Amino acid sequence: MIEIKPNIFNNFLCPECKSSKVEVKEIVFPGIHVLADCKCQICNTLFFSDFPIGHALFYPVTFNKSSYTIYDNENIAWFAKPLLNSYIYKLNDQISIQKKIYRQTKDIILLNCIDYLYGHVLLKLFNAQEYLEKFNKLGLVIIIPKQFDWLIPEGVSEVWTVDIKLKDAQNWFVVINDFIQNELKRFSKVYLSLAFSHPEFGKIDIEKFTGIKPFNIHNFTKQNPTFTFIYREDRLWTSGKLSSMISEINSQMYLFSLLKNILILFQKRKIIKTFRLLKNIFPNAVFNIVGIDTKGKYPAFINDMRKNKINISIEKLWCKIYSESHIVIGIHGSNMILPSVLSAGFIELLPMSREDNFLQDIAKSFNNRVDVFLGRFTQEYVRPIELASKIASVINKFPEAFIRYDNSFLGHKVYYETHKWKIDGN
Ligand SMILES: [Zn+2]
Known part of the structure; x- marks a missing residue:
């Protein structure tokens, strides 16, 4: 924690003369950032500097109030430039x-x-x-x-x-x-x-946050396998570089919207095919699709819980579905945080273009090796048969993996035959 009242944290350095004799005149709260409004007591440079919180803990931004120079801007342009622009074009809008x-x-x-x-x-x-x-x-x-x-x-x-x-x-x-x-x-x-x-x-x-209990791992083999696809039309499951490029073009032009609709249709076919393959392996499985967009009609064996607009009751309904899911499937950037922490396991399709963002949208703790078994990443163009077989492997091999990897089985005193509960439910 950083004290700002009555004593103001002051670890700031003048970006021009590097002096630590910096006066923090005021603390400013424009939105994302919390900034120290600083004056160097040696060279009189006026500058703003981030308090080290949030992303500024790693990439604190400092910029000159007069020249608009951003200091130490390497690698943090995504964080620093919008801040400087926002300072130049301050918004006086009334907001509630x-x-x-x-x-x-x-x-x-x-x-x-x-x-x-x-x-x-x-x-x-x-x-x-x-x-x-x-x-x-x-x-x-x-x-x-x-x-x-x-x-x-x-x-x-x-x-x-x-x-x-x-x-x-x-x-x-x-x-x-x-x-x-x-x-x-x-x-x-x-x-x-x-x-x-x-x-x-x-x-x-x-x-404590959602009001929904996460999946109880002890019930993994007692409940019908449940699979949930996190559906988005702005994060498409594509089949190759060309379709991937088209999917990322944000244009209202007729040609692009036509092409995008075709890709959405292809995505639908892949989701259905994956679920059909899984249904052949697990006839009693439950299949859900949730998400903000609603194009296309899905077969009756898939519970289509997609909505055009979300509200609190829909968010909670989706959280409940995640918490009942053995595996949630989604493309990186599809708001996977809540699904990945509420479900037993997840499979994320990770595009090459997002490799640098690996793990950023996953909230599983990975403190337990069984979490690693249950949390998987795959390439963006994965075919339905490959995806279905990956999912089937997780379900079929879970009992064995649980005994081998779960923390509760580690330690010389514990033998799985004598553990107080049995994972097969018998
Ligand atoms: Zn200075």
């Missing part, structure tokens, strides 16, 4: 910010979850559990885009929800800054949460 107070406290930790990517918001929010468990004498105040309100865990002292669309969240919102500045006057002591962009998943109890 709702404040819910559950508990009055004088000393707080402020967890800023504002971000422009769904997964980033969710991952920052997961940091809440650490504070609720270990720092309960301090109040926890969460600031978050409104659509995530339903995931706030019990025990927080305040929630400030901002009604912004994620795609707009990279802006510099004057209103958000004014609101936070004003609210912080109520508190004696304020710390910033480090808001790890990838918190320690092994310690996160997802039920």
